[in-house]
Amino acid sequence: MYHAIVFLPLVGFLIAGLFGRSIGAKGSELITSGLLVISALLSWVAFFSVALGEGEAFTVPVLRFITSGSLDVYWALRIDTLTAVMLVVVNTVSALVHIYSIGYMHHDPHRPRFFAYLSLFTFAMLMLVTSDNLVQMFFGWEGVGLASYLLIGFWYKKPSANAAAIKAFVVNRIGDFGFSLGIFGIFVLFGSINFDTVFANAATYLPAEGAPAGEAVLTFLGYTLDKSTAVTVVALLLFMGAMGKSAQVPLHTWLPDAMEGPTPVSALIHAATMVTAGVFMVARLSPIFELSATALTVVTFVGAFTAFFAATVGLVQNDIKRVIAYSTCSQLGYMFVALGTGFYGAAIFHLFTHAFFKALLFLGSGSVIHAVSDEQDMRKMGGLRTLIPKTYWMMIIGTVALTGVGIPLTMIGTAGFFSKDAIIEGAFAGENAMAGIAFVLLTIAAVFTSFYSWRLIFMTFHGKARASADVMHHVHESPLVMLVPLFILAAGALFAGVIFQGFFVGHEYEHFWKGALFTLPDNHILEEFHHVPLWVKLAPFVAMLIGFYVAWVFYIRSPERPKALARQFSGLYAFLLNKWYFDEANDFLFVRPAKRLGHFLWKKGDGWFIDGLGPDGVSSRVVDVTNRIVKLQSGYLYHYAFAMLIGVAALVTWMMLGGAF
Structure with missing residues (x-):
């Protein structure tokens, strides 16, 4: 069964990729989607048998991968609760995205290639989440990077799509460089890259409290590091990889x-595959991260700052997909705060619930874009509520789940109400140095999340229609092949939290996870987050209400107010609209110097020095000499006779003078 779960998407990729022209677009759609549906159904079977059943963790061998010296790597599938959760997330969302794409990509002439890439993306992510060692994880890690490059740049005739694909690929190479160094460090410190061996050695790795730090075990950037410092450096390098993905x-x-790719691609990237890879990796390697309080503190701070930063940028975005994209970036920050505080169950719980409502929002936005003739600017929408009512209500469900609508101190609430609130409460109960700051930033981010989410709803569906009469005349509801996946995701967005809360972070925690996540015995966050003060429990709810009310005032009651505020605070508005100028800063600090250096090395280093003094210089001198010699070959007999006479005269003169001496 587990071989089928992992390799059926690969089979779909090979069939659609190699024989897409033979079987046609319809055949490619049906085969890849059908195989993904089977894989998704089997994933739920695995989830109920492994996570909710009595089964213990086990591995399924595939083949011997690498044997070199002390490095012995098998390709095997690691099956435990964490794997089962990720299998459900990846395959369920991917299957629904495949089905949705049948309708969304109906007019695209390259559908076999698109569906092949989708299946490849899914297979790479499955390889990552089922990995039993770091080399296998890196294989899947790079696979999702490749697939994202192919899908973001799927419409390769658009320069903006090519630029976005290259940007995603290059930025991820930076993170992947750190991840690869972290893998090398793991091998140096623990003598293996197999998870079971690494985790067993990690349990006894650090010296006992009060004991000497011990001898140096690692040299990094010229510094010799003891065990404690070395494991911190390795954990931070691994986290660098997570930051990129x-x-x-x-x-x-x-x-x-990455929004330059087709909308189904955005849903797959943001809900189930690439961006969840970093969260999964840190959770899987929790025994390593638990060895370094410093690394966990850094994870907490980066996550909290990202959640706040992305939420501020989402406040002013006008592209419907970019608003949801920055929401993803912000929600990933929530997950990393949970990881940094050692609240691994809450991080994966939010990853699980987030997959449902974020896929719902992206596919719902695709339905909106499909209805308004591919328009993505919310300023050119409005008044769509009665024209596409099914899409409207699906977007409402996604929004209430994302903003965490629910009744505090009860079991009544949407998916985000349970998972996001648990992270905020866990940040308050956390013990590392950044936990308090994280609590404040996450609460503020919750206000912003509610504001920009309802801003999207009000600008898109309410108020007066701002599109042209021709566009409004052609507005239509999406076909069932696009709506049915939305209905299924809506069910998850509404009920996944209340159904699974007890398993991920509640009283069934130990029985559910069965040791798949590791937390130090002195970390009591799982108990303490239940006992935070009442005002802490109410804070996310109040934040959600504030954001909703302000959005209602700005875009329903007084729609002229946002423009007035933008003019009044033009500097701040420009700062947020330009995403804190991170792109401009990166361009100034890294891109332009790199281009200048590359141009110098190309023109001066390669062109002038290497080629000029090397092959090009030698060949030019040969050409010069031959050109001069060629000029001597006039073709006239008397020229040659004259040259011979001069030669004879010179020879005779030399002999006479030589004889004289």
Whole structure:
């Protein structure tokens, strides 16, 4: 069964990729989507048998991967609760995206290639989440990077799509460089890259409290490091990889530009595959991160700052997909705060619920874009509520789930109400140095999240229609093949939290996770977050209400007020609209110097020095000499006779003079 779950998407990729022209677009759609549906159904079977059942963790061997010296790597599928959760998330969302794409991409002439890439994306992510060692994880890690490049730049005739694909690829290479160094460091410190061996060695790695730090075990950037410092450096290098894949500041800049790909791609990237890879990796390697309080503090701070930063930028975006993209970036920050405080269950819980409502929002926005003739600017929408009512209500459900609508101190609420509130309460109960700051930033981000989410709803569906009469005349509801996936995701967005809260962070925690997540015995956050003060429990609810009320005032009661505020605070508005100028700063600090250096090395280093003094210089001198010699070959007999006479005269003169001496 587990072989089928992982390799059916690969089969779909090979069939659609190699034989797409033979079986046609319709055949490619049906085969890839059908195989993904089977894989998704089997994933739920695995979830109920492994996570909710009595089964223990186990591995499913595939083949021997690498044997070199002390490095012995098998390709095996690691099956435990964490894997089962990720299988459900990845395959369920991917199957629904495949089905949705049948309608959304109906007019695209390259559908076989598109569906092949989608299946490849899913397979790469499955390889990542089922990995039993770091080399196998890196294989899937790079696979999702490749697939994202292919899908973001799917419409390769658009220069903006090519630029976005390259940007995503290059920015992720920075994070992946750190991740690869972290893998090398793991091998040096623990003598293996197999998870079971690494985790077993990690349990006894640090010296006992009060004992000497021990001898140096690692040299990094010229510094010799003891065990404690070395594991901190390795954990931070691993986190650098997570920052790239999961779009944490400052390696977040690729994520909004990824909107250049088709909307189903955005849903798959943001809900189930690439951006969740970093969160999964830190959770999987929790035994390593728990060895370094410093690394966890850094994770907490980066996550909190990213959640706040992305929420501020989302306040002023006008592209419907970019608003949701910055929402993803912000929600990923929430997950990393939970990871940094050792609240791993809450991080994966939010990843699980977020997959449903974020996929719902992206696919719902695709339905809106489909209805208004591919327009994405919310300023050119409005008045769509009665024209596409099914899409409207699906977007409402996604919004209430994202903003965490629910009744505090009860079990009545949407998915985000349970998972996001748990993270905020956990940040308050956290013990590292950044936990208090994280609580404040996450609460403020909750206000902003509610504001920009309802701003999207009000600008898109309410008020007067701002589109042209021709566009409004052609507005239509999406077909069932696009709506049915929305209905299924809406059910998850509404009920996933209340159904699974007890398992992920509640009284069933131990029985559910079965040791798949590791937390130090002295970290009592799982108990303490239940006992935070009442005002802390009410804070997310109040934040949600404030954001909703301000959005209602700005875009329903007084729609002229946002423009007035933008003019009054033009500097702040420009700062947020330009995304804190991160792209401009990166361009000034890194891109332009790199281009100047590359141009210098190309023109002066390669062109003038290497080629000029090397092959090009030698060949030019040969050409010069031959050109001069050629001029001597006039073709006239008397010229040659004259040259011979001069030669004979010179020879005779030399012999006479030589004889004289």
